Every structure is written in C-alpha cells, then in structure tokens.
Amino acid sequence: MSTRSQPSQSAPELALEIKGLEKVYGKAGGSRQKHALKGIDLAVPRGSIFALLGPNGAGKSTMINILAGMVNKTAGTAKVWGIDIDEDPRQARAAIGIVPQELNIDAFFSPRELLDLQAGLYGVPKAERRTQEILDLVELGDKADAYTRSLSGGMRRRLLVAKAMVHNPPILVLDEPTAGVDIELRRKLWDNVRELNRRGVTILLTTHYLEEAEELCDRIAIINHGEVIACDTKENLMQRIDVKSVTVTVAETLPEDSDKLPQPLQPFSVSITGQNQLTFTFRKSDGPIARILGALAAANFHIQDISTDESDLEDIFLALTSNDPETDRFHAA
Incomplete structure (x- = not known):
C-alpha cells in the first residue's frame, strides 16, 4: 500500500480558500429572492479530510457547485488549490474532482470505457491515463470490462469516485457518497477515502451520516441558513458540549x-x-x-x-442547528 505523496514546493497550504462567498437567487429586490450563501469564509488545509455538515437547504450544494463552476457566485472570492475561480476558471476546475450524490452512470458502458471517456473530456492524453490503476484503487479492477448495469449499488458509488479521479485532481469533493449504501459497503468506501487521502488527496465530504464525519474527518465545518456557524478540529468540536x-x-x-x-x-x-x-x-x-x-x-x-x-457529534450538530432555546447546553471552546 502506498504512502502519502509529498506535496511539491508550489503546493498551497490551503486546498480551498473561500472568503465572503455569497449567492443570491432571483432578481435583485424581487420578492422571491433567496440568499443561499451569506458571506461564507472557509479554509480547508491541504491534505485534510474535511467535513461540511448542515441540514437540507443550508447551502452546501450551492457552495460546491460554485467551486465546480456550475453556479455563478454573487460576491466574494474562492480559490481552488491556490487558483482563483474567476481569474483562471479552467485550471481551478481541473484541480477538483466532484463525486455527486446521484448515480449518473451510463449503464451500457463498462467502467474502463467510462473512465477513458471521462479522461478524454478532461483532455488527458491516452499515454497518461491511469484507468486500470484507478479501478484497482477503488477495488473495481476485476470489473473493468463488465457492463455497469451489472454492478451493485456500492460498486457504482466507487465507480463515481474513480470517474472523479481520472484527471488526477488534488482535491476530491464527495457529496453524500454513502447515501443508501449498506454498512459493509459504507466501510469499504471509507477505506477507499482513507487510501486516497494517504496518497495526498484533500477530501471535502458532505454527509448526513454524522458518525461518518466523526469516523473519517480531522476538521469539521457546520453550515446553517447559508452561514458557517462552526469550523474547528474534530477534537475541539467534540469538547464544546460539556455534558x-x-x-x-x-x-x-x-x-x-x-x-x-x-x-x-x-x-x-x-x-x-x-x-x-x-x-x-x-x-x-x-x-x-x-x-x-x-x-x-x-x-x-x-x-x-x-x-x-x-456527547457526540450528533449532539453538537443538533445544539448548533436547532432553534430550541435549550441549546444553552452548548459551551464555546
């Protein structure tokens, strides 16, 4: 098993650096305006496994879509691997791989064909493609030439991770990667994530399984109503409810x-x-x-x-995101 690769001298200290990020949907001054992000500040250290938690509609997907270039921000700045998404959008997108929650895989292609196609879309020359290596990494090497419609749900999840890695991005965003996956397959996905991180990949994870964040991540941010309400190491967050x-x-x-x-x-x-x-x-x-x-x-x-x-991460999450006045149980660290 390979060890974590050493970052180059030019690698930034922060894999993601977000300052004052805002997104407003709807026409300015309109009655249906929605302020999805309200001045988000977030710093994700290089080489970390970083959890982004929040209730449905908190703004997590909006932020990810802005980083991926699929949604235009209203204000603020964002850098992906030190690259400003406005100044050099193409290079910024090349530095990030997105694993979506939806299983958007063509059932009539094999995993090998899907990865080769994805690599071609990113402009990766044939001589530089790592299709078999990536499939082996996510434990799908023996399924490389099978139709994807024959793969189990857990295997398809791992195939999505493989697709996001074809252009060798230093940052991988996993959006609810284990939704609907049974316990055994979830553990296998966790092992894949740890191995990618050991190889030097920075992981940004969104999940509703709080035990998943507690198990995997070294830093955690909680977002609610478009604002970051907590961002700290896992150890510091776990000490915030003194009960x-x-x-x-x-x-x-x-x-x-x-x-x-x-x-x-x-x-x-x-x-x-x-x-x-x-x-x-x-x-x-x-x-x-x-x-x-x-x-x-x-x-x-x-x-x-x-x-x-x-108290565990679920207690902390509920204390921070609940409107219950009993959240005075929460004590800032």
Whole structure:
C-alpha cells in the first residue's frame, strides 16, 4: 500500500480558500429572492479530510457547485488549490474532482470505457491515463470490462469516485457518497477515502451520516441558513458540549422519588431511571466520577454495573442547528 505523496514546493497550504462567498437567487429586490450563501469564509488545509455538515437547504450544494463552476457566485472570492475561480476558471476546475450524490452512470458502458471517456473530456492524453490503476484503487479492477448495469449499488458509488479521479485532481469533493449504501459497503468506501487521502488527496465530504464525519474527518465545518456557524478540529468540536452522564445499577431497591435518596447523593444531579438504576448528569470538566462512587459507598449502595454516555457529534450538530432555546447546553471552546 502506498504512502502519502509529498506535496511539491508550489503546493498551497490551503486546498480551498473561500472568503465572503455569497449567492443570491432571483432578481435583485424581487420578492422571491433567496440568499443561499451569506458571506461564507472557509479554509480547508491541504491534505485534510474535511467535513461540511448542515441540514437540507443550508447551502452546501450551492457552495460546491460554485467551486465546480456550475453556479455563478454573487460576491466574494474562492480559490481552488491556490487558483482563483474567476481569474483562471479552467485550471481551478481541473484541480477538483466532484463525486455527486446521484448515480449518473451510463449503464451500457463498462467502467474502463467510462473512465477513458471521462479522461478524454478532461483532455488527458491516452499515454497518461491511469484507468486500470484507478479501478484497482477503488477495488473495481476485476470489473473493468463488465457492463455497469451489472454492478451493485456500492460498486457504482466507487465507480463515481474513480470517474472523479481520472484527471488526477488534488482535491476530491464527495457529496453524500454513502447515501443508501449498506454498512459493509459504507466501510469499504471509507477505506477507499482513507487510501486516497494517504496518497495526498484533500477530501471535502458532505454527509448526513454524522458518525461518518466523526469516523473519517480531522476538521469539521457546520453550515446553517447559508452561514458557517462552526469550523474547528474534530477534537475541539467534540469538547464544546460539556455534558456527560453516568448510569449506575445497584443491588438495592430504590425509592420512587429521587428526593428520598440517601443524603450523600443529594448534592448531585441524579434521577432514578429504573428500578435499580441511578443516572448522574454533570459537566465533563468537573470530573466528579470519584465523588459519585464515594457517595454511593457512603449511602451503602452496592454497584452491580456502570455505564457512561458522552456527547457526540450528533449532539453538537443538533445544539448548533436547532432553534430550541435549550441549546444553552452548548459551551464555546
């Protein structure tokens, strides 16, 4: 398995650099105007796997389509691999490969024919085409000459990735790459993405499977109503909701009301969640586990089982994109 290739001296530090990007649909001043992007600022480091998350209609696809040259922006600037999309649109488009959500594959071509055709559209000379190498990379080498209509859904997804790689772009955009794919095939796609990243490709991923972003990505941005509302490393984002719970199963029968629990447990935020279960909720930064265990011992409870539950990316996503006032659980890092 190959290792990550070393970037050339001219390679930019940022694979994507977006400043003040706006897109307004509809006539100026019209009643049906839609402000899809509202001054987006985004920086995607070279060599990263970067997640762009957001609810439906948040503006993710509009931003991607602007980068791909399929939608004209209203204002702002965008650079793809250091190339301004207005000053040199052709080179900017050549630096990016787009893997769409839709399975737009001609059923009567083989994977080899599709990749050769795609390479021809990008002007890649025959001597420089890497058709078999790319098919092997996405584990479709043995299906190179089969009709694509005979491929499974997961194989077609991988074929879309292969099509986006024919011109050797340094940036690959994956738009919902595992939509409708079962767990086993999703894992295989994840392995393909990691291998591409090891080879030096910068990955921009949009997904509604938040565990996918949590598993794969090192940086995450969340967009909502056309604005970036969070952008940070995965580790920093995961620390933004400072809530944790511990559920303890005890041998003793508990009272029906938590107010009647023994005095050593009264200082804690604790609820009775089962006949023999107590759930303690607290701030992770307070770290009171030892005190909780000490209080249970002081109350003469005998622990039979203990489990913990921490906030995950889904909690953070919901806290940031929800209109629920309870989002004050969110604490900026």
